[in-house]
Amino acid sequence: MNIKEYISSGILELYVLGQTSAQESQEVEKNAGQYPEIADELEALQIALLSFNQTVAKAPPPHLEQKILDSIKGRSSGQTAHGNNSSPYLWIGLLALALAGMGYFYQQNQRSTAALASLQSDFAKLKKDCEAVQNHFAKQNKYIAVVGDTGDRAVAMEGQETVPGAFGVVHWNPKKRQAFLEIKNLPDPPPGKQYQLWAIVDGQPTDMGVFDIERGEMVLQELPFIAAPQAFAVTLEKAGGSAVPTLDQMVMIGNI
Amino acid sequence: MRNIQSKISDQELVSLLRNKDKKGINGLYQNHSRLLFGVILRIVKKQDIAENVMQEVFLKIWQNIESYNPSKGYFLAWAMNIARNAAIDMVRSKAYRKEQRTDEVVPSTAQQFSTEMKVGHIGVREVVATLDPKYKTLIDLLYFEGYTQVEVAEELDIPLGTVKSRVRKAFSELRSLLK
Known part of the structure; x- marks a missing residue:
């Protein structure tokens, strides 16, 4: 649409003077809504006519205002019933709504709290599991590092008749000058007793210390390193260990 | 009273009327009654008839405020149009014409x-x-x-x-x- 042409057509002036048909008026309003230039022109024309009308402006008689207000009050009573006239039912309704809302949020809060507690417990459990897995892998890595080392010499100690099925391994590594003890299927010692490890060097038993049994897979207990042993042996001794091995209490022995 | 009261804007006036707040009618009266009444009187030419038309116009504005929108231009222009049309309708009515013949000079x-x-x-x-x-x-x-x-x-x-x-x-x- 050519806006300039439309503006200069005179249709807006006729609209302002109330000389347009309903259809024409609608079209003018549509165009004014769409094109700011047309809206501006329309408003300028309205101001001109309002100014023109100032020549006939006249104060109405003083009583008219009240009369007008009364007539509107009379006519609009139906409309204000659900407007300004606040009924008690409205307030009761609002109160009920507010209470229901509070109840709802309380319940929601309770649910959230319970859900949070459950999640916290799940999290704690997972954290514990995760730590266990980490420990397991750390232990495994350490075990592999020991038993997989090229310098490792595993000295198997076979269980005697008193502890059938039991055996032990001393991982003796002269390269790294390290030694570890691995025990399998050895029953717990009787009360007041402890197992003690010996190394046989030059035919003589050398004390390697008492140990407690740690259950589980790939459990290694670090031992003092000893050079050139011929054999390793475990005896059952009094708690704290003995200076010399009690030979009739030998539970396992293995030669290098 | 009128002079010490601060005038409300037409924009406020429209939103009051839309909310069916009678302060909108008060405001409309304060701001524009002289212009609206003057135009009505100019058209119908008789004081008592102008008063009736004025009352009718305010009621129409109160009831039809929803049909006013900014694409129609100024609110006052819209209100003025209602006043003008109501007054013209009155002049064209049979009752008005009958009365005109016997009545005083305008x-x-x-x-x-x-x-x-x-x-x-x-x-x-x-x-x-x-x-x-x-x-x-x-x-x-x-x-x-x-x-x-x-x-x-x-x-x-x-x-x-x-x-x-x-x-x-x-x-x-x-x-x-x-x-």
């Missing part, structure tokens, strides 16, 4: 003009008074007397096609005077 525009001079808007009035009479007559006939363009062409003895262009000319004159 006050002329000139008389109203002189009484109003004392009250206000003198600046605008004086400016509008300098408008070329042929344009002033044209607007008077179309707007206040409710003439159609055809009737105006006959009355002024000008071609119908000229009415539209003269209306445009009248407005451009008026606007340049008001600048």
Whole structure:
């Protein structure tokens, strides 16, 4: 649409003077809504006519205002019933709504709290599991590092008749000058007793210390390193260990 | 009272009316009753009839405020249009015409003009008074007397096609005077 042409057509002036048909008026309003230039022109024309009308402006008689207000009050009573006239039912309704809302949020809060507690417990459990897995892998890595080392010499100690099925391994590594003890299927010692490890060097038993049994897979207990042993042996001794091995209490022995 | 009260804007007025708040009617009355009543009186020419039409107009504005929107321009222009149409309808009614025949002579525009001079808007009035009479007559006939363009062409003895262009000319004159 050519806006300039439309503006200069005179249709807006006729609209302002109330000389347009309903259809024409609608079209003018549509165009004014769409094109700011047309809206501006329309408003300028309205101001001109309002100014023109100032020549006939006249104060109405003083009583008219009240009369007008009364007539509107009379006519609009139906409309204000659900407007300004606040009924008690409205307030009761609002109160009920507010209470229901509070109840709802309380319940929601309770649910959230319970859900949070459950999640916290799940999290704690997972954290514990995760730590266990980490420990397991750390232990495994350490075990592999020991038993997989090229310098490792595993000295198997076979269980005697008193502890059938039991055996032990001393991982003796002269390269790294390290030694570890691995025990399998050895029953717990009787009360007041402890197992003690010996190394046989030059035919003589050398004390390697008492140990407690740690259950589980790939459990290694670090031992003092000893050079050139011929054999390793475990005896059952009094708690704290003995200076010399009690030979009739030998539970396992293995030669290098 | 009126002078010490701060006037509310037409925008506030519209939103009050939309909310069915009667303060909107008070505001409309405070701000625009002189203009609306003056136009109604100019058209119907009788005080008591003008008062009835004025009442009707306020009620229409109150009831139909939803149909006002900014694409119709100024709110006052919209309200004025309602007033003008209601007044013209009144003039065209049978009851009005019947009464006219037996009634007193109506006050002329000139008389109203002189009484109003004392009250206000003198600046605008004086400016509008300098408008070329042929344009002033044209607007008077179309707007206040409710003439159609055809009737105006006959009355002024000008071609119908000229009415539209003269209306445009009248407005451009008026606007340049008001600048």
